[in-house]
Amino acid sequence: MKNKRQTCLDQVRRNYPKFSVTERKIADYILRNPNQIIHSSINQLAEDLHVADSTVFRFCKRIGYKGYQAMKIALASEVVSSLQDIHEKVDQGDSVETVASKVFRSNMNALEETLQIIDEEEVQKAVKSLTNARFVHFFGTGGSNVVAFDAYHKFVRTGIAVQAVSDTHMQLMAASQLEEGDCAILISHSGSSKDIIHILNVLKEKNVTTIAITNFAKSTLSAAADIALYTSSGETDFRAEAFSSRIAQLSLLDLLYVNVLMEKGEAGQEAIRNMREAMTVKRI
Numbered sequence: 001m002k003n004k005r006q007t008c009l010d011q012v013r014r015n016y017p018k019f020s021v022t023e024r025k026i027a028d029y030i031l032r033n034p035n036q037i038i039h040s041s042i043n044q045l046a047e048d049l050h051v052a053d054s055t056v057f058r059f060c061k062r063i064g065y066k067g068y069q070a071m072k073i074a075l076a077s078e079v080v081s082s083l084q085d086i087h088e089k090v091d092q093g094d095s096v097e098t099v100a101s102k103v104f105r106s107n108m109n110a111l112e113e114t115l116q117i118i119d120e121e122e123v124q125k126a127v128k129s130l131t132n133a134r135f136v137h138f139f140g141t142g143g144s145n146v147v148a149f150d151a152y153h154k155f156v157r158t159g160i161a162v163q164a165v166s167d168t169h170m171q172l173m174a175a176s177q178l179e180e181g182d183c184a185i186l187i188s189h190s191g192s193s194k195d196i197i198h199i200l201n202v203l204k205e206k207n208v209t210t211i212a213i214t215n216f217a218k219s220t221l222s223a224a225a226d227i228a229l230y231t232s233s234g235e236t237d238f239r240a241e242a243f244s245s246r247i248a249q250l251s252l253l254d255l256l257y258v259n260v261l262m263e264k265g266e267a268g269q270e271a272i273r274n275m276r277e278a279m280t281v282k283r284i
Helices: 008-018 021-032 042-049 053-062 068-082 096-116 120-132 143-158 168-177 194-205 220-224 243-264 266-282
Strands: 136-140 162-164 183-187 209-214 227-230
Touching (some): 120 227, 120 243, 136 194, 143 243, 194 220, 209 243
16 A cells, blocks of 8 residues: 655654654644644744744754745645635535635635745745846646746746747757756646656756746655745645646746846836837737
8 A cells, every 4th residue: 555645744743752852842833833833934933932943944854844934835735635625625516606616715725825835035036046047948747838838928028038838848858958047947736747857857957047836845846946936725626637726826927927027127117018019010
């Protein structure tokens, strides 16, 4: 039988006997207040427990996470899953109106949860990398490829040289042509898509700055990418294809797009004006 994946709380419980007195203090707080953790910064938690920020950071590393934010993302996903709202469960006999309510509420929940876990520092790093890049390529496979093309449609307006292609062979070829100074955004709900990881490995060899957008903090993609941004959504049977997380992915890319335009200032506004002028021939 396949082993059950270790959750954040599982990791805390499993390692508890090995913890020092201070680490047990942090562990006890997490086990008692998981909902509080996902709404707190590392500074707030450290202050509440009267320990140093570095102590909390080392604790997160000890249970297998890159840092506090990664642990918080994993915990948020776990809490959302364990407290799934009845609105996320669609029954066979539901009316169109009821299904509409449940689907829209699920999407709104995904946006609210994602908003709570946005790491401002990581967003700022992503914006700086995108703004200063010589070239930006968006990668995604399956449903995430649709998101990648939506990102391309947005960012082509910024004046930055951007690209997205759909075929996975073409994506690998495109990745092989990027170089240091370029930037790539890799979109994967699971963070473990074989095609995306192949692309990531090529990009790392070329010293390309990589930005991951995924739902899982403990994934191959998030662990290896230079910058990681996370969505938070609990997928249920009727949303097995990560519908709600796709809404959150699109919103994260909107956030990056707006901030990049603000960062570019007048140059960004000039790019928008040029685009609008060029498009006038398409209007009647």
